Amino acid sequence: MEEKKTIITVGRQFGSGGLAVAKELGRILDIPVYDGELLEEAARKSGLAEQLFNSNDEKRRYWNFGGGLDDAYIFKFQSDAIRTLAAQGSAIFVGRCSNHVLKDMKSINIFISAPFEFRVREVAGREGISETEAERKVSRIDRERADYYNYLSLGKWGAAKEYHLCIDASILGIKKTAELICGFVKSIE
Numbered sequence: 001m002e003e004k005k006t007i008i009t010v011g012r013q014f015g016s017g018g019l020a021v022a023k024e025l026g027r028i029l030d031i032p033v034y035d036g037e038l039l040e041e042a043a044r045k046s047g048l049a050e051q052l053f054n055s056n057d058e059k060r061r062y063w064n065f066g067g068g069l070d071d072a073y074i075f076k077f078q079s080d081a082i083r084t085l086a087a088q089g090s091a092i093f094v095g096r097c098s099n100h101v102l103k104d105m106k107s108i109n110i111f112i113s114a115p116f117e118f119r120v121r122e123v124a125g126r127e128g129i130s131e132t133e134a135e136r137k138v139s140r141i142d143r144e145r146a147d148y149y150n151y152l153s154l155g156k157w158g159a160a161k162e163y164h165l166c167i168d169a170s171i172l173g174i175k176k177t178a179e180l181i182c183g184f185v186k187s188i189e
Contacts, residue, residue, distance in 0.1 A: 006031060006090040006185065007107040009098040011149075011157065014141035015119030015126075015134075017169040017177070018112035022094045024178035029185070031090040034082075075152050095145070099162060100153035108185055111163040112177070114170040164188075 006029060012018020019035060026033035079101045085091050086102055093102070099109035114122075116138065124134035149157035160166050165184055169177045 004189070005086075005106075006189065007086050007102060007105060008092045008181075008185065009102060009107050009109045010092060010094045010112060011099060011110070011163065012095065012112040013114060013119060013138075013158065014145065015123040015138050016112045016114040017122070017174050019094055020174045021112050021169055021178050021181070022092050024174055025181055025185075026092050028178060028182050029090070029092075031092060033092040033094065034085060035094040072152070097149055097153045100149075100155060108165075108188065109163040110181055111158060111160075111166040112169050113158065113166065114168055118170040 008022075008025065008031075010018055010022040010025075012021075022033050022035070075097070078096055082093055082096065082098050082101045083105075086093070086105055086107070099107065119138050120131055120134045123129070123138055124131045127134070127137075129137070146157040149155065153162075155162050158166075165181065167177060167180065171177075172180060
């Protein structure tokens with residue numbers, strides 16, 4: 001008998017705690033969480049340097065001088081890695097348009113958000129930077145993620161229609177948000 005697979009994708013605003021929620025959810029459900037590992041896998045399969053994937057991670061490049069690899073080419077290898085890992089068994093994928101990449105598979109798509117001020121405080125504290133620097137960083141990374149997602153998926157990053165559940169992690173905190181998502185996942189499987 002085939003074991004039931006649970007595939008979850010987690011989109012997130014920068015500083016919302018999305019990665020921490022995904023990791024806690026993975027711990028509760030005892031399934032692997034893939035974030036930066038996706039870049040390693042894509043680099044390995046493509047034969048290209050991992051640094052190329054890291055420097056273009058969830059960012060859309062508008063200019064491609066010198067004939068280097070374009071976003072779609074890099075995205076293809078990353079998407080292939082996501083699909084390969086999803087075919088192997090239960091998994092949680094963080095970001096990288098994974099809800100779009102896995103649209104033809106049964107996946108549960110989550111989006112983690114938090115108010116801007118909360119995210120600024122979190123980033124400032126976590127990275128030891130001023131709130132002014134954190135404001136710029138949160139705005140920049142959210143803009144990069146939105147551009148990347150909107151361009152490659154033809155969807156709208158953070159829009160409720162792209163996900164099964166959208167939740168503000170600042171209300172319950174990391175652990176209780178993960179527990180709430182776990183209950184949601186179990187109720188629809």
